[in-house]
Amino acid sequence: MRIAVGGIRHESNTFSPLHTEYTDFWRLYGADAQAEGATALAAEQGAELVPTLVAYAYPGGVVRAAAYRRLKDELLAALEAALPVDGVYLDLHGAMHVEGVGDGETDLSQAVRDLVGPEVPISVSLDLHGNISPALVANVNALTGLRTAPHRDGTETRCRALALLVRAIRECLDLEPVLIKVPLLLSGEAVMTDVEPARSLYARLPAMAQEPGILDASLLVGCAWTDGPYTTASVIVVGAGDAHAARKQAQSLARDVWAARHAFRFGHETAPPEEAVSLAVAAAEAPVYITDSGDNVTAGGAGDTTWMLQALLAQGAQDALVAGLFDPVAVERCAEAGVGSALTLAIGGRCDPQHHASVTVTGRVQHLGRGAHEGDGAPTMATLVCGGVTVVVCVDRRPFAERATIAQAGVDPDRCKIVVVKQGYLFPDLVDHAPRVIMALTPGATDLELERLPYRHVPRPIYPLDRGLAWKPCCASSSTGNR
Numbered sequence: 001m002r003i004a005v006g007g008i009r010h011e012s013n014t015f016s017p018l019h020t021e022y023t024d025f026w027r028l029y030g031a032d033a034q035a036e037g038a039t040a041l042a043a044e045q046g047a048e049l050v051p052t053l054v055a056y057a058y059p060g061g062v063v064r065a066a067a068y069r070r071l072k073d074e075l076l077a078a079l080e081a082a083l084p085v086d087g088v089y090l091d092l093h094g095a096m097h098v099e100g101v102g103d104g105e106t107d108l109s110q111a112v113r114d115l116v117g118p119e120v121p122i123s124v125s126l127d128l129h130g131n132i133s134p135a136l137v138a139n140v141n142a143l144t145g146l147r148t149a150p151h152r153d154g155t156e157t158r159c160r161a162l163a164l165l166v167r168a169i170r171e172c173l174d175l176e177p178v179l180i181k182v183p184l185l186l187s188g189e190a191v192m193t194d195v196e197p198a199r200s201l202y203a204r205l206p207a208m209a210q211e212p213g214i215l216d217a218s219l220l221v222g223c224a225w226t227d228g229p230y231t232t233a234s235v236i237v238v239g240a241g242d243a244h245a246a247r248k249q250a251q252s253l254a255r256d257v258w259a260a261r262h263a264f265r266f267g268h269e270t271a272p273p274e275e276a277v278s279l280a281v282a283a284a285e286a287p288v289y290i291t292d293s294g295d296n297v298t299a300g301g302a303g304d305t306t307w308m309l310q311a312l313l314a315q316g317a318q319d320a321l322v323a324g325l326f327d328p329v330a331v332e333r334c335a336e337a338g339v340g341s342a343l344t345l346a347i348g349g350r351c352d353p354q355h356h357a358s359v360t361v362t363g364r365v366q367h368l369g370r371g372a373h374e375g376d377g378a379p380t381m382a383t384l385v386c387g388g389v390t391v392v393v394c395v396d397r398r399p400f401a402e403r404a405t406i407a408q409a410g411v412d413p414d415r416c417k418i419v420v421v422k423q424g425y426l427f428p429d430l431v432d433h434a435p436r437v438i439m440a441l442t443p444g445a446t447d448l449e450l451e452r453l454p455y456r457h458v459p460r461p462i463y464p465l466d467r468g469l470a471w472k473p474c475c476a477s478s479s480t481g482n483r
């Protein structure tokens with residue numbers, strides 16, 4: 001049994017002023033392109049994996065048309081060379097948006113289907129933040145999504161997608177995926193799978209997949225920062241030979257997701273930016289971590305807005321750290337000045353100057369450094385002490401998700417009173433060392449106040465933009481595969 005493996009994975013934030021380029025993608029070819037964890041499973045199942053291209057990039061702005069075309073051409077050429085195959089496994093995200101193309105997964109799955117023909121089964125793994133089009137579901141035979149946020153089950157999910165495919169091939173199953181789009185716009189921060197109501201909803205999926213006639217069940221909450229026509233929550237149930245059973249299960253879950261819509265809440269305390277700073281200054285705990293949630297670089301934020309820096313400076317915060325700000329020009333200025341030098345410079349606000357200005361600070365360069373795996377060369381980070389506020393400027397968008405990465409900027413976060421990071425929910429290593437976490441509701445490309453975002457393409461009506469909406473899954477548009 002020969003199974004081709006490939007994929008282009010990206011979570012595209014259409015509100016970001018930046019674009020995602022070809023060089024932003026890690027590209028794995030040949031033997032490297034075997035999805036993580038799949039090799040052992042394939043060996044166990046007696047399947048031969050035929051790698052094509054697996055490409056993935058950090059969440060960011062819309063993918064450039066030329067970048068996508070090039071990646072797609074490379075994947076299709078490798079797939080064509082691999083034919084004939086018994087099945088295709090695609091490792092996708094679900095929220096890729098391509099300049100001039102729109103939904104990337106719709107386009108890619110169509111191209112793969114056209115190439116392999118109608119008889120070859122295709123199975124797809126997806127991120128829980130994918131926005132799913134009916135066309136994607138119609139183009140493939142099986143789909144399964146991550147079941148944890150923050151994500152911990154990537155390998156498990158890829159293996160599940162592959163196992164579904166192997167089973168479909170071996171048992172000649174006619175798989176029938178059912179999709180129900182639930183008209184809900186949910187930020188990732190409101191859906192943590194260890195917090196209710198998500199915990200109970202996700203806990204049902206394994207049992208649903210064991211029901212007669214059902215092979216798999218997924219709940220994808222979608223990516224609210226991709227302003228596209230398929231941006232909603234989605235329920236997907238894969239049935240085999242019993243479309244009625246799959247539809248019934250999907251409707252039951254969709255109904256309960258909709259019923260829980262008012263109950264999705266943030267996992268941390270929240271406050272507007274100025275209040276977040278005053279709460280942190282007055283707090284008995286230290287360090288207080290403040291997440292700059294509207295400019296969350298792990299969800300595609302530009303990483304250079306200065307709302308939090310301005311609030312810290314305005315309130316005269318002491319022992320405060322901003323880790324970090326994306327500003328290659330400022331890194332270069334600090335490097336030219338050298339460690340110990342004082343300088344006045346504008347920092348941040350370069351990506352979208354029309355909507356967000358830089359802030360001028362005077363400070364002393366305390367540290368020039370590079371990340372652990374960045375080798376030698378020009379500094380990639382500069383640490384600038386501006387009175388009570390220390391700012392780390394970086395040549396790229398960095399989440400500083402671990403204390404060790406903050407330490408690489410020459411600052412011990414445990415000794416700070418306030419640490420600001422450009423994240424949404426705080427990453428686990430920091431949570432473990434944060435006696436208090438405040439999620440600052442800053443404006444930006446990952447604004448958690450969804451009503452503030454200039455949506456133009458999401459399907460309407462949708463909750464919470466259209467609050468009085470009544471909805472039932474039986475009235476919803478749904479799609480049954482295949483093709």
Ligand SMILES: [Zn+2]
Pocket residue numbers: 127128129151
């Ligand atoms: Zn995700």
